[in-house]
Structure formats: structure tokens, C-alpha cells
Amino acid sequence: MNALVATNRNFKLASRLLGLDSKLEKSLLIPFREIKVECTIPKDDGTLASYVGFRVQHDNARGPMKGGIRYHPEVDPDEVNALAQLMTWKTAVANIPYGGAKGGIGCNPSELSLSELERLTRVFTQKIHDLIGTHTDVPAPDMGTGPQTMAWILDEYSKFHGYSPAVVTGKPIDLGGSLGRDAATGRGVLYATEAVLNEYGKSVSGQRFVIQGFGNVGSWAAKLISEKGGKVIAVSDVTGAIKNTNGLDIPSLLNHSKEHKGVKGFRGGDSIDPKSILVEDCDVLVPAALGGVINRENANEIKAKFIIEAANHPTDPEADEILKKKGVVILPDIYANSGGVTVSYFEWVQNIQGFMWDEEKVNNELQKYMTRGFKDVKEMCQTHECDLRMGAFTLAVNRVARATVLRGWEA
Ligand SMILES: NC(=O)C1=CN([C@@H]2O[C@H](COP(=O)(O)OP(=O)(O)OC[C@H]3O[C@@H](n4cnc5c(N)ncnc54)[C@H](O)[C@@H]3O)[C@@H](O)[C@H]2O)C=CC1
Numbered sequence: 001m002n003a004l005v006a007t008n009r010n011f012k013l014a015s016r017l018l019g020l021d022s023k024l025e026k027s028l029l030i031p032f033r034e035i036k037v038e039c040t041i042p043k044d045d046g047t048l049a050s051y052v053g054f055r056v057q058h059d060n061a062r063g064p065m066k067g068g069i070r071y072h073p074e075v076d077p078d079e080v081n082a083l084a085q086l087m088t089w090k091t092a093v094a095n096i097p098y099g100g101a102k103g104g105i106g107c108n109p110s111e112l113s114l115s116e117l118e119r120l121t122r123v124f125t126q127k128i129h130d131l132i133g134t135h136t137d138v139p140a141p142d143m144g145t146g147p148q149t150m151a152w153i154l155d156e157y158s159k160f161h162g163y164s165p166a167v168v169t170g171k172p173i174d175l176g177g178s179l180g181r182d183a184a185t186g187r188g189v190l191y192a193t194e195a196v197l198n199e200y201g202k203s204v205s206g207q208r209f210v211i212q213g214f215g216n217v218g219s220w221a222a223k224l225i226s227e228k229g230g231k232v233i234a235v236s237d238v239t240g241a242i243k244n245t246n247g248l249d250i251p252s253l254l255n256h257s258k259e260h261k262g263v264k265g266f267r268g269g270d271s272i273d274p275k276s277i278l279v280e281d282c283d284v285l286v287p288a289a290l291g292g293v294i295n296r297e298n299a300n301e302i303k304a305k306f307i308i309e310a311a312n313h314p315t316d317p318e319a320d321e322i323l324k325k326k327g328v329v330i331l332p333d334i335y336a337n338s339g340g341v342t343v344s345y346f347e348w349v350q351n352i353q354g355f356m357w358d359e360e361k362v363n364n365e366l367q368k369y370m371t372r373g374f375k376d377v378k379e380m381c382q383t384h385e386c387d388l389r390m391g392a393f394t395l396a397v398n399r400v401a402r403a404t405v406l407r408g409w410e411a
């Protein structure tokens with residue numbers, strides 16, 4: 001199912017549970033602004049290449065719009081729209097003073113040199129610089145981007161507006177990035193997993209985990225889960241998949257992946273078909289790569305009892321229904337992966353205050369936000385007698401709806 005159709009469907013289900021009127025529903029759904037730009041750059045060989053970039057600003061009722069920028073060949077306007085909307089609900093679940101936005105460029109970053117990536121990022125920034133800003137829209141990393149991408153955006157933006165560290169988050173520490181931001185989404189996934197397992201009388205220790213994606217989110221989640229005694233038995237990325245039923249040695253896998261740019265060829269496990277990763281026998285499945293990977297084609301085959309959505313929209317609504325009938329507990333993306341944007345908020349606060357927190361404070365605050373988020377979601381589940389996804393959606397939509405009405409925007 002198309003990502004936007006799926007996201008709109010979840011929003012509408014939550015809106016019905018909350019009894020929102022149709023005018024308010026419409027004003028919450030329609031994006032504030034959709035930007036599409038053509039980015040033409042000289043390649044290293046002297047030829048010209050053109051890439052399409054998007055930034056969708058979904059909602060700013062609760063504060064500046066916030067969300068990552070993705071570099072991936074499959075970036076398309078509907079998906080960016082869905083991801084921007086999910087950011088609005090995610091920042092509301094986390095109860096941080098932001099709205100939602102998302103951006104992306106349709107390109108394959110692994111096929112571009114570092115200097116081509118820099119030129120592309122600078123051209124994209126030149127085209128959108130007057131529409132982003134510390135108090136309007138604050139980008140951050142997502143798939144295929146990272147601290148260096150944010151450094152280029154910061155530098156290019158600052159040429160037009162003066163030095164503005166808080167215009168992006170997820171920056172290198174030397175340019176005002178926050179300690180702990182790199183690990184934050186994976187750390188948030190750990191705290192979220194602990195919260196939901198605890199609810200079922202279980203703990204991370206001793207559970208068997210399977211993780212799809214070994215980039216920023218998947219690798220940090222694997223490291224922190226294994227440090228807590230969780231047994232990570234299979235991991236995949238774009239290069240391949242590795243399995244060891246006794247538990248993979250995650251520090252060695254991290255070294256291998258850094259050296260070989262992927263998990264393929266790791267000797268501490270057996271190579272398996274990456275397509276089978278989601279249906280491997282395990283207790284907890286952590287999708288941490290692309291959207292839409294859990295769908296009606298594979299939902300019936302899933303053996304995990306818990307799914308922790310570290311990726312954005314990994315499960316489509318048809319799979320949701322199938323998994324619900326099977327009794328699988330799904331911790332939804334807008335809560336499970338909110339650790340990243342939460343520490344982005346801490347970074348923005350530190351930049352505005354001109355005061356740097358130590359890492360212990362960042363991690364302690366993150367844990368408080370994740371624990372509070374789970375409690376708030378659970379309360380909505382009880383009030384509306386619904387699953388965790390609808391608990392998170394009703395919590396978020398209700399908060400954004402209240403801000404919208406208070407600002408007099410619903411008409
Ligand atoms: N970076 C962040 O702070 C946040 C990221 N997310 C979401 O988490 C997910 C992962 O993002 P990052 O780790 O930042 O990206 P990344 O670019 O650092 O890593 C992506 C990983 O997915 C793997 N991958 C790509 N296609 C795959 C496929 N077909 N099968 C298996 N693995 C595949 C890549 O090889 C890589 O290991 C995305 O859905 C993103 O939107 C969500 C919240 C915050």
C-alpha cells in the first residue's frame with residue numbers, strides 16, 4: 001500500500017476515535033507547504049547531472065517543523081508527504097514543541113563521490129534556504145545522510161542568514177551537535193523496547209532479536225540491545241544478511257561493517273537470504289531500514305511476538321490487521337523511533353541557549369521522555385480501547401488538534 005494512503009488511513013482512524021469534525025480533520029491532514037526543486041550539479045567527470053529534491057512541511061501548530069532529509073533512489077513525493085505527516089504525529093507523541101516536515105533527494109548516495117554529495121547538498125540548500133530556519137523548519141539526518149550532510153547545510157544556510165547552528169540538528173559535535181544524538185534513535189529504540197517488554201513481564205535480557213538494517217539506527221539498536229543482554233541472532237543490510245542462533249558478536253560485526261561497508265562476509269555467522277530476515281524465528285523483530293517491508297505478502301509468516309518499528313512506516317495497514325489477529329504486539333514508529341528527534345530537540349535547545357549538556361544528561365533526559373511517552377500512549381489505549389498504534393495516533397492527533405483550535409486555524 002502507498003505510504004501516504006497508509007498514513008492517511010491511520011490518521012483517519014484516530015480522528016474517528018477522537019470524534020474530530022470534518023473541517024478540523026481536513027486542516028490537520030493537508031500539508032502546509034510542498035517544495036520540489038531541481039538540483040543540477042557538475043559531476044567529477046565534468047558532465048552535468050540533475051536530481052529532484054523535496055521538502056514537505058506538514059504542520060506547524062505546535063512549533064517549528066522538524067524532520068530529516070533522506071538521500072535514496074526511491075524518494076518520491078508521496079513517501080516524503082507521508083514521512084512529513086508522521087513527523088507531526090511523532091513530535092506530538094514525544095511532546096516536544098515542534099511540528100513535522102521531511103525532505104529527500106532522489107539519488108543513490110553510494111554512487112556519488114564526497115565532493116558530488118557536497119555540491120548536491122549545497123545546491124539543495126540554496127534552493128530551500130529561505131523556507132527553512134531555526135524557528136520555521138529544522139532539518140536533520142535520515143537514511144543516506146548524516147552529520148557531514150548537516151554541516152554542509154549549516155554552512156550554506158549561514159552564507160545567506162549568518163551563522164545559525166540551530167537551523168539543523170544531528171550536526172558534528174564540533175559544529176554544535178549534541179553528545180548522544182548519533183546513538184539517540186537506537187537508544188530510544190532500546191528504552192521503548194524495555195518499556196513494552198516490561199508491560200508483558202519480560203526484559204531485553206534473554207530475548208532473541210532480529211534486526212533489518214544496520215545503519216545509524218539498526219547498528220546502535222543492536223549494540224545497545226546486546227549490551228543489555230539481548231541476543232541479536234540475525235541482522236541484514238543492503239549487502240546481505242547474517243545469522244547466528246547463539247547470538248552475533250555485535251562489536252565484531254560493527255568493525256566488519258565499518259571496514260567492508262556492510263554485513264556481507266562476516267565470519268561470525270551464516271549468510272542467509274536477506275528476503276527471509278523478517279520471517280526468521282525470534283522473539284522481537286526490529287525493522288530499521290525501509291518503509292512498507294511488512295505487508296500482506298509476509299505478515300502471516302512473521303514469527304516474532306513483538307515488532308519494534310525503528311524504521312518509519314515499516315508495517316502497512318493490511319499487515320497490521322493480520323498481525324493483530326496473530327496476537328503480535330507492534331510498537332509503532334511514531335513512538336518507537338522518537339528518540340532521534342527528541343535528542344534533536346535537546347540539540348536545538350542547547351544551540352539556542354549556547355550551553356552544552358554532558359552525555360549523561362542527554363541520555364537521562366531521553367529515557368525520561370521515552371518512559372513518559374509510553375505511559376501517555378498506554379493511557380490513550382485504555383481510553384479508546386485500542387492497540388498501541390492507535391494509542392500513539394490518538395495521543396498525537398489530539399495534541400495537534402488542541403493546538404490548531406487554540407490558534408484558530410480549524411475553520
Ligand atoms: N537517523 C535517524 O535519526 C532516524 C531514522 N529513522 C528511520 O530509521 C530507518 C533507518 O534510518 P538510518 O539508520 O538513519 O539510515 P542509514 O542510511 O544510516 O541506514 C540504512 C540501513 O538500511 C539498510 N538497507 C537499505 N535498504 C535495505 C534493504 N532493502 N534491506 C535491508 N537493509 C536495507 C542499509 O544498508 C543500511 O544498513 C529509516 O526508516 C529512517 O527513516 C527514524 C527516526 C530517526
Ligand SMILES: O=C(O)CCC(=O)C(=O)O
Binds near residue numbers: 067069090141142342
Ligand atoms: O531528528 C530529527 O529532527 C528528525 C529525525 C527523523 O527524520 C525521524 O524521526 O524520522
